[in-house]
Amino acid sequence: DTGVSQDPRHKITKRGQNVTFRCDPISEHNRLYWYRQTLGQGPEFLTYFQNEAQLEKSRLLSDRFSAERPKGSFSTLEIQRTEQGDSAMYLCASSPSGTGYTGELFFGEGSRLTVL
Amino acid sequence: AQSVTQLGSHVSVSEGALVLLRCNYSSSVPPYLFWYVQYPNQGLQLLLKYTSAATLVKGINGFEAEFKKSETSFHLTKPSAHMSDAAEYFCAVAGTASKLTFGTGTRLQVTL
Numbered sequence: 223d224t225g226v227s228q229d230p231r232h233k234i235t236k237r238g239q240n241v242t243f244r245c246d247p248i249s250e251h252n253r254l255y256w257y258r259q260t261l262g263q264g265p266e267f268l269t270y271f272q273n274e275a276q277l278e279k280s281r282l283l284s285d286r287f288s289a290e291r292p293k294g295s296f297s298t299l300e301i302q303r304t305e306q307g308d309s310a311m312y313l314c315a316s317s318p319s320g321t322g323y324t325g326e327l328f329f330g331e332g333s334r335l336t337v338l
Numbered sequence: 339a340q341s342v343t344q345l346g347s348h349v350s351v352s353e354g355a356l357v358l359l360r361c362n363y364s365s366s367v368p369p370y371l372f373w374y375v376q377y378p379n380q381g382l383q384l385l386l387k388y389t390s391a392a393t394l395v396k397g398i399n400g401f402e403a404e405f406k407k408s409e410t411s412f413h414l415t416k417p418s419a420h421m422s423d424a425a426e427y428f429c430a431v432a433g434t435a436s437k438l439t440f441g442t443g444t445r446l447q448v449t450l
Contacts, residue, residue, distance in 0.1 A: 264428050264440030317436050324389040325370045325432035329381035
């Protein structure tokens with residue numbers, strides 16, 4: 223079990239540039255979640271997938287944000303035309319689903335974005 | 339909708355002292371509750387979870403939490419703090435599809 227991995231761990235970009243983050247979940251997990259965490263705050267839900275289907279998006283996910291999980295395995299989160307307010311830690315988590323599952327999410331180390 | 343409130347954004351204890359981090363929840367259904375720990379520039383690690391079995395839940399690193407329905411609380415405790423416990427602690431409640439709603443966190447400082 224290699225855990226949830228995220229890449230890159232750190233990204234510094236200039237305002238207006240596009241950035242993409244990748245998440246590889248635990249292999250047998252069919253649910254994948256993206257959260258955003260700003261300084262001094264708890265993680266906030268952005269979106270989640272069950273297999274390749276994106277089933278829910280938070281209103282925090284503006285139209286500059288897009289997430290995909292094309293084959294139900296890894297996922298990407300792209301932010302277009304970045305703004306300074308996008309600076310945050312982007313956390314990916316995965317979980318299995320099914321009857322009796324008790325809801326624990328397994329988190330990656332996060333991708334920290336700094337927009338200059 | 340479910341929510342959690344963490345009382346106290348910063349808690350400071352001496353090494354060897356009792357740790358008490360407070361969490362109150364709001365849920366229209368019997369909740370699944372979690373405590374996670376986060377070290378600087380790292381992801382979140384599960385400490386323990388309540389899933390409607392025993393009300394006193396034991397977790398890793400000597401932490402435990404007690405679910406009290408009458409008080410809508412799920413406070414985290416550890417009898418004796420260690421320097422390595424210094425971190426940010428988050429309480430969370432599970433919603434549909436295991437989506438977690440987190441509190442704002444409590445930063446634990448441990449002093450000599």
